[in-house]
Amino acid sequence: MASKRLWCSVLGCKNEHSSHFDVPRSDPLKTQWLSFVFKGNIPPDQCRWCHVCANHFSPDCLINEGQYKAGFAKKLLLKKGSVPTIRVPAAPPVASTSQQGRGSEQLPPSPRSRDVECQTDSTEKTRSIGTQLSWGTLKDTRVRSKGTQSKVSSFDVGAETTPSLPTVPLSSTRINFTPCKRPRLEFDEEEDRFEPHDSTYNAGDSAVTGESGSSQQTTYNVSKYIVFESCLRELFDTCPLCKTKCDVQCRRMGTYVAFTQLCPKCSYHRKWESQPVIGSTPVGNLLVSAATYFSGASFIQFEKICKAMQLQIIHYDAFQRHARNYLEPAIVHKWNLDQNHLFRKLQEGGKVAVAGDMRADKRGHSGKCGSYSLMHLASNTILDMQLVQSNEVGGSSHMEKEGLKRCLDHLESNRLEVEYIITDRHPQIQTFLRERNIAQLYDVGHFEKGLSKKLDKLSQQKGCGIVRNWKRSMKSHVYWSAASSTSGPEKVAKWTSLINHIQNKHIHENPVFPKCAHPDRVSRDPRKWFQPGSMPLHKVEKILTNERVLKDVGKLSPHPHTSPLQAFHSVSLRFAPKNVVFPFIGMLCRLYLAAMHYNENGVCEQENTRSQGESTAKPLKTAPSYDYITALMKLVFEELFADPAPFVQELKQIPIPFVF
Secondary structure: OOOOOOOOOOOOOOOOOOOEEEOOOOHHHHHHHHHHHOOOOOOOOOOOOOEEEHHHOOHHHEOOHHHHHHOOOOOOOEOOOOOOOOOOOOOOOEEOOOOOOOOOOEEOOOOOOOOOEEOOOOOOOOOOOEEOOOHHHHOOOOOOOOOOOEEOOOOOOOOOOOOOOOOOOOOOOOEEOOOOOOOOOOEOOOOOOOOOOOOOOOHHHHEEEOOOOOEEEOOOOOOOOOOOHHHHHOOOOEOOOOOOEOEEEEEEEOOEEEEEEEOOOOOOEEEEEOOOEEOOEEHHHHHHHHHHHHOOOOHHHHHHHHHHOOOOOOOHHHHHHHHHHHHHHHHHHHHHHHHHHHHHHHHOOOOEEEEEEEEEOOEOEOOOEEEEEEEEOOOOEEEEEEEEEHHHHOOHHHHHHHHHHHHHHHHHHOOOOEEEEEEOOOHHHHHHHHHOOOEEEEOHHHHHHHHHHHHHHHHOOOOOHHHHHHHHHHHHHHHHHHHOOOOHHHHHHHHHHHHHHOOOOOEOOOOOOOEOOOOOOOOOOHHHOOOOOOHHHHHHHHHHOOHHHHHHHOOEOOOOOOHHHHHHHHHHHHHOOOOOOOOHHHHHHHHHHHHHHHHHHOOOOEEEEEEOOEEEEEEOOOOOOOHHHHHHHHHHHHHHOOOOHHHHHHHHOOOOOOOO
16 A cells, blocks of 8 residues: 555546555566556556556455445455456545544445434544444444434545545444534543633534534534443443454543543544533533523532432532523523513503512521512513612612612613502602602502501400401401502591491491491391400500501502512522522522513412302412523523623623622
């Protein structure tokens, strides 16, 4: 065999890549070879360095043509005494699909071979590639792996090739090229040590070229499985050619693992990777971080689970780096898109009725942040959310007012006018809304909760057991007074009628509400009523009719109250628990995730149930949907990873307060 870069000496054949055979030393054969090469006009000097490529020999002259085409032989071998007979060059030869190193010989492709899918662009440089199938599967060319992404016109090369060579069908096995910018890995390396935007990053490496020539991102939404390392090593321990035990090296980076197989006898080698690599980041590593963050789970707890079953996973530092560079910019971008879409929809309907409430850390927890949420009552969706840090406003007692102010300013900047707002009875909120000339209504739930505490305390006193019997009716009277009235004086009149009603008096002096709305009934047990002039009646009247209570009753909301906001706060505890300290952006992004989850699943049907003789409405339990997670995954892998700069810039526009 001659050197690697040879040209065929036959006139009209300039084949550089096929197997070449030099002129034999035996005189009879030498004469025949030279006569074939020079068409009978053998030069006088009888050129010593004539080479003939394999295209000029008939198949019966070759000993191992089948093995070479299947990729299990480096060199073509001639039968003794073979003479070239084919004058017209055959189709340009191609490289075999073997996993050999550089310098492999080439022959025309087998007619049964087909292009299959791989995870890289077609290449012109010499590369060693790896199959993910065992030797038993390789023998059957009809078997095809489905865990691939797109068909690509690419071919395995054993020697340097030129761009003019045609594409070559590959055997029907799954092929994974080593990425162009492959990270350098040490044996048993556990941590992703490469910054997402270091010098090895190349956005073009994250795409593959299909048959149509268009680029698309590496797949991330295919099925994954837990595979034991011992089962993987079975695929590489034995050489598929000579059945010799191979040298196998394993390299790992988080969830990514790569095996290199080398046969010491026949020099067969191949490489195999467990997952695609985008730039210098394995897709599986980023998927673990994204799935953990977007679902609101704790990475620390997930890491404990993986360590308990010895499942290889990325380190916490890699998770934080993924969150900082990819996940949090994606969350902020999607929240802004959804919020702007909701604002444009509400602008067509005029003024909006909203409800606001504060979620703050209590003493014993971190105690430094509070989030104010604004909900649109008609659609039961979170309109806006502002995270306030206590050191920004001079203490935690001022966080609620500042959060409400930021929410209202944001609505005004988006041309949304507030018709009225339902809040609790915080004194600072009352003054602030009065100064901004915004109608304020009080949440009935907050008012009833405060009233119940006072009645519970009174019922425990000696001689006031009758209060316990009337507690449920008094609580119901609060909601009825607010819901059935159209003005503040009417609410007050109906509320004060309760003092007469509990004494079995149903005619009242107030002309706004002169008589009870229930039908007249004759009581057979006078002991169930409060007795005029009694100590329990005096204390109950003092609680129900003091000046502040009457003022608040006149401003009770007749419409839906803020209980949906309390439900949202319960959802937010799953994404951002109060006993965990998060950085400012981390806390904000987790609250955005809670809002996305609530807005997607907040509207549900209700069913009527009866409990202890009373009819109540309860939501029908249905499985929640997680479409927002699917959208975030698509945003990360198909848009943000290719060009993260605009998304990171959008994140940096959020002002971060001083950390204390």
